[in-house]
Amino acid sequence: MIGELVPGSVVTEWRLDDAEPVALFPEEAAVVANAVARRQREFATVRLCARLALGRLGVPESPLTPGARGEPRWPVGTAGSMTHCDGYRAAAVARASDVVSLGIxxxxxxxxxxxxxxxxxxxxxxxxxxxxxxxxxxxxxxxxxxxxxxxxxxxxxxxxxxxxxxxxxxxxxxxxxxxxxxxxxxxxxxxxxxxxxxxxxxxxxxxxxxxxxxxxxxxxxxxxxxxxxxxxxxx
Structure with missing residues (x-):
């Protein structure tokens, strides 16, 4: 659904639940090591969405750790945004040459x-x-x-x-x-x-x-x- 709201220069991926297994990078796993299981699952699934979207831009997988405000730190040359709530997880990414900033x-x-x-x-x-x-x-x-x-x-x-x-x-x-x-x-x-x-x-x-x-x-x-x-x- 999120793909209906963005231009073609933006790549999106989404999931309705956390059923798909996700292998986090050690740096990512450390961020949620003390979190409740639900938070860990959401964190992992939304990063799966982000990796798949970045992959469609030709960007290799890398840790997506949060910054000081909890914002995802995206690979150099990209811009993106993540979201998750009950029943929906999604990521939207684009090349920085096309998009200055985005939020979903x-x-x-x-x-x-x-x-x-x-x-x-x-x-x-x-x-x-x-x-x-x-x-x-x-x-x-x-x-x-x-x-x-x-x-x-x-x-x-x-x-x-x-x-x-x-x-x-x-x-x-x-x-x-x-x-x-x-x-x-x-x-x-x-x-x-x-x-x-x-x-x-x-x-x-x-x-x-x-x-x-x-x-x-x-x-x-x-x-x-x-x-x-x-x-x-x-x-």
Missing amino acids: DAEPSGPLPDGVLERVSLPEERRHLGALAARAPEVSWERLLFSAKESVFKTWYPLTGRELDFDEATVEFSRDSATEAEDGTEDGGESGAGGTFTARLLVPGPVVGGTRREGFTGRWLARDGLVLTAIVLTR
Whole structure:
């Protein structure tokens, strides 16, 4: 599914579970040596996805260990992003000559836990979500906002090496015209929902190609009990 949200220059791989055995590099195994079994399995499967995607770019296998913020450290000459949640693991990679930075995220559909929306959103975003929910209640807009902000951070951090708080970017969603037409159909629901989003940075943005970025644009999809978002900054 994540492949539907990115251009052809980006290679993706995904898995729905951790059934496939994965042999980690010693450096990777050390990262999760003290983690619970579930975390170890997710960590391994998402790296399997990343290796397969990198392999399709002709990049040999190597350890994919996290940096200080937990971000994957990609092989020289590549850019990428990983995500995992209940029922989905995915990686997206590209050549650095094609893509400056990218961020992907997947989340299970459903409301956020109590109090989380207020911590991750601004008042204008909550009003925006309310208007969207009135028109398309079948989409988990709260989760989608959280996912979009995760994708924003994953795109931002490799460019800046700095934190970006949830209240330092504001996100607005649009729906594709095709999904607008599906409103009210008997078998509508999340399977047909998708569109674009715009993230406006409320702090000075990174300089990319000699130009300071004031925000990012991305795509979103809601299907099969998941919400997914992706941002790709191409060169």
